[in-house]
Amino acid sequence: MDEETRREWGALVADVRELLRYEEDLRGFLPEAGDAAQHRAGADAQRDVGLPSQDPSVQRASTQRASTQGPSSQGVSLEILTTEAASCTDCALHRGRTRSVFARGSATADLVFVGEGPGFHEDQQGRPFVGPAGKLLDRMISAMKFRPEDVYICNIVKCRPPQNRTPVPAEAEACARFLVPQLEAVAPRAMVALGRCAAENLGQTEPGGRGWRGRWGSFRGIPVMSTYHPAFLLRSPQFKRAVWEDLQSVMARLGNPEGA
Numbered sequence: 001m002d003e004e005t006r007r008e009w010g011a012l013v014a015d016v017r018e019l020l021r022y023e024e025d026l027r028g029f030l031p032e033a034g035d036a037a038q039h040r041a042g043a044d045a046q047r048d049v050g051l052p053s054q055d056p057s058v059q060r061a062s063t064q065r066a067s068t069q070g071p072s073s074q075g076v077s078l079e080i081l082t083t084e085a086a087s088c089t090d091c092a093l094h095r096g097r098t099r100s101v102f103a104r105g106s107a108t109a110d111l112v113f114v115g116e117g118p119g120f121h122e123d124q125q126g127r128p129f130v131g132p133a134g135k136l137l138d139r140m141i142s143a144m145k146f147r148p149e150d151v152y153i154c155n156i157v158k159c160r161p162p163q164n165r166t167p168v169p170a171e172a173e174a175c176a177r178f179l180v181p182q183l184e185a186v187a188p189r190a191m192v193a194l195g196r197c198a199a200e201n202l203g204q205t206e207p208g209g210r211g212w213r214g215r216w217g218s219f220r221g222i223p224v225m226s227t228y229h230p231a232f233l234l235r236s237p238q239f240k241r242a243v244w245e246d247l248q249s250v251m252a253r254l255g256n257p258e259g260a
């Protein structure tokens with residue numbers, strides 16, 4: 001086992017321990033994922049858009065939504081963007097990727113979560129938020145009375161930064177050519193920026209700005225709530241109530257103020 005693999009396994013074990021501790025802490029606060037399914041029965045047909053789909057309805061739905069969102073989307077389909085990102089070499093991050101990580105969830109979602117970038121597990125599987133932080137995110141989504149497949153989840157950059165570092169501005173700017181049409185194609189009613197990196201790159205705060213969490217802003221006409229990243233909550237569970245308040249504000253905006 002080489003040094004990199006040993007580090008990854010060490011980080012994984014630590015993450016799993018944190019997740020188990022955090023889930024214990026959440027008991028009674030966030031419901032089981034199965035509860036949320038009952039609240040969204042009959043929702044739009046769901047599609048996994050993390051990998052290129054053969055289903056032409058994915059392109060049709062996204063193009064129809066994008067057509068209402070201004071000139072920059074130009075009817076670009078999520079499927080085409082996903083394929084282009086898979087072979088993109090526009091920034092240095094392509095050198096270290098196993099595969100690009102475009103999105104998961106519904107192409108017609110009312111709610112979009114935007115994180116920072118893929119980690120080890122995401123890079124391996126080609127899907128965002130599949131490690132411990134992703135499992136916590138899914139529980140948060142369930143607490144909001146959504147199923148994870150009802151929402152759309154993506155990242156600022158589509159390729160994994162080395163050692164999971166924060167993407168540098170040049171990388172985020174390069175990858176905006178995917179992110180902007182991606183968000184405009186889905187055209188959600190609200191978005192959640194997960195973590196400072198996402199909030200900064202969606203224009204919700206200045207680099208290094210204070211007081212960015214818990215505030216509503218907008219990105220190209222889409223309301224955005226900025227809150228902490230689930231990976232941060234795994235390390236600092238004392239902030240979970242603050243995040244829950246932010247998510248309740250999102251639910252109220254979407255017409256579901258009840259929550260968990």
Ligand code: SF4
Nearest residue numbers: 088091094159174175
């Ligand atoms: S991070 Fe984005 S811009 Fe950079 S290589 Fe990957 S897909 Fe291209």
